[in-house]
Amino acid sequence: MNKIISKNGLILATFALMVTSIVAVTQYLTKEKIAQQEQKQLLKTLDQVIDRASYDNKLFMHCVPTQSLQFLGSKKTQRAFIAFKGDKPVAVALETTAPNGYNGNINLIVGINFNGIITGVRTLSHQETPGLGDKIELKKSDWIHSFTSHSIQDHKDATWQVKKDGGQFDQFTGATITPRAVVNAVKNSLIYFQLNKKMLTTQTQRCGDK
Amino acid sequence: MNRYAELTWQGLWKNNPGLVQLLGLCPLLAVTSTLTNALGMGIATIAVMVGSNGTISLVRQWIPKEIRIPIFVMIIAGFVTCVQLLFNAYAYGLYQSLGIFLPLIVTNCIIIGRAEAYASKNTLLPSIYDGFIMGLGFTIVLLLLGSVREFLGQGTLFDGAHLLLGDWATVLRIEIVKIDQSFLFIMLPPGAFVVLGFIIALKNALNSKVESVFEPPVESEKPQRVRVSKS
Numbered sequence: 299m300n301k302i303i304s305k306n307g308l309i310l311a312t313f314a315l316m317v318t319s320i321v322a323v324t325q326y327l328t329k330e331k332i333a334q335q336e337q338k339q340l341l342k343t344l345d346q347v348i349d350r351a352s353y354d355n356k357l358f359m360h361c362v363p364t365q366s367l368q369f370l371g372s373k374k375t376q377r378a379f380i381a382f383k384g385d386k387p388v389a390v391a392l393e394t395t396a397p398n399g400y401n402g403n404i405n406l407i408v409g410i411n412f413n414g415i416i417t418g419v420r421t422l423s424h425q426e427t428p429g430l431g432d433k434i435e436l437k438k439s440d441w442i443h444s445f446t447s448h449s450i451q452d453h454k455d456a457t458w459q460v461k462k463d464g465g466q467f468d469q470f471t472g473a474t475i476t477p478r479a480v481v482n483a484v485k486n487s488l489i490y491f492q493l494n495k496k497m498l499t500t501q502t503q504r505c506g507d508k
Numbered sequence: 509m510n511r512y513a514e515l516t517w518q519g520l521w522k523n524n525p526g527l528v529q530l531l532g533l534c535p536l537l538a539v540t541s542t543l544t545n546a547l548g549m550g551i552a553t554i555a556v557m558v559g560s561n562g563t564i565s566l567v568r569q570w571i572p573k574e575i576r577i578p579i580f581v582m583i584i585a586g587f588v589t590c591v592q593l594l595f596n597a598y599a600y601g602l603y604q605s606l607g608i609f610l611p612l613i614v615t616n617c618i619i620i621g622r623a624e625a626y627a628s629k630n631t632l633l634p635s636i637y638d639g640f641i642m643g644l645g646f647t648i649v650l651l652l653l654g655s656v657r658e659f660l661g662q663g664t665l666f667d668g669a670h671l672l673l674g675d676w677a678t679v680l681r682i683e684i685v686k687i688d689q690s691f692l693f694i695m696l697p698p699g700a701f702v703v704l705g706f707i708i709a710l711k712n713a714l715n716s717k718v719e720s721v722f723e724p725p726v727e728s729e730k731p732q733r734v735r736v737s738k739s
Binding site: 302305309310313314317318320321324325331332336428430 | 585590691
């Protein structure tokens with residue numbers, strides 16, 4: 299009895315070892331390519347929110363960890379990418395979260411130049427209803443462009459709401475909660491930027507550092 | 509019918525995993541909202557099935573009966589992880605749009621079903637072929653479901669094909685009807701159930717016709733009963 303158990307145990311362990319080594323080899327061979335793909339994807343997103351001609355540093359390398367439940371909508375550490383022209387900061391791309399979407403979090407990236415004007419907003423991921431709330435994706439609708447070149451006067455700026463609430467941004471037919479959440483998150487990221495402008499450019503800590 | 513013809517017949521029609529065995533419904537229903545997703549899922553499933561069936565057939569004499577299931581699961585999980593890594597490296601867009609359903613291929617019962625029912629009892633080549641043809645049968649159902657749903661839901665075919673096949677594939681996108689408001693019901697899982705139901709009904713309706721063409725009449729092995737009673 300014991301003999302059978304230990305024999306089977308050994309066979310199982312051998313198979314586990316073999317399968318694991320195959321996976322390890324594949325992981326090793328694809329590691330570089332995956333990192334490249336992720337970087338390419340990141341760069342593609344950053345290009346959409348900050349004009350590439352406006353800066354000359356390696357944008358995706360200059361990444362500062364940020365965290366603010368009040369203004370960036372998440373307890374988690376998010377990233378901010380700072381664009382420099384020479385040694386002058388010109389723009390920043392903030393990762394932010396709208397915690398109050400119709401169906402959970404909406405992750406956004408907001409590009410803001412150092413005059414406090416929005417250069418672009420993109421939705422990174424969301425679970426809003428297909429056909430109604432998913433118009434926040436550029437693929438479905440160009441609504442997300444309506445933020446571009448807007449800025450904020452003070453923290454209680456009443457124009458930063460959907461039209462239904464008396465603001466300047468369109469809501470969608472059949473979906474108000476989603477655009478309301480996005481408008482609010484973009485507004486909060488502008489406020490965060492104004493409050494933390496200095497910290498963002500002087501921060502020496504980089505994403506991934508402990 | 510020779511062995512391979514029989515396997516083909518079983519995998520594509522008689523015992524089709526998507527329409528008859530109804531295995532792997534979770535990915536079948538979840539990812540078929542567009543044709544591109546369906547194709548990507550199909551390719552991944554075929555790759556995993558060929559790999560796992562082949563490997564299991566090769567090592568079958570070393571697998572004790574009592575622990576075969578954990579070993580099968582391990583081999584399948586290994587292949588799925590490799591496929592996932594490869595998709596991540598070479599088809600990043602699709603990797604993102606298939607999301608959680610790519611690693612969930614592990615739980616697709618067709619794969620362990622074929623490992624247990626076929627690969628663990630047969631030699632290498634037939635097992636690989638069985639994996640391929642069963643995967644293909646599944647893929648055909650995925651594609652059918654994907655094209656019907658994408659067409660009814662948003663009036664296009666091959667939307668987002670460049671995610672799978674590279675940038676040249678944007679030309680594959682066909683807009684058949686311009687729909688402003690997408691047909692939500694079809695895009696969500698309930699629509700998938702209904703469309704799948706119709707496809708199964710169609711299969712059943714055609715069944716006797718197709719079988720009479722492809723399946724040779726079964727020769728009865730029992731001796732004919734001789735009529736003895738007088739009437």
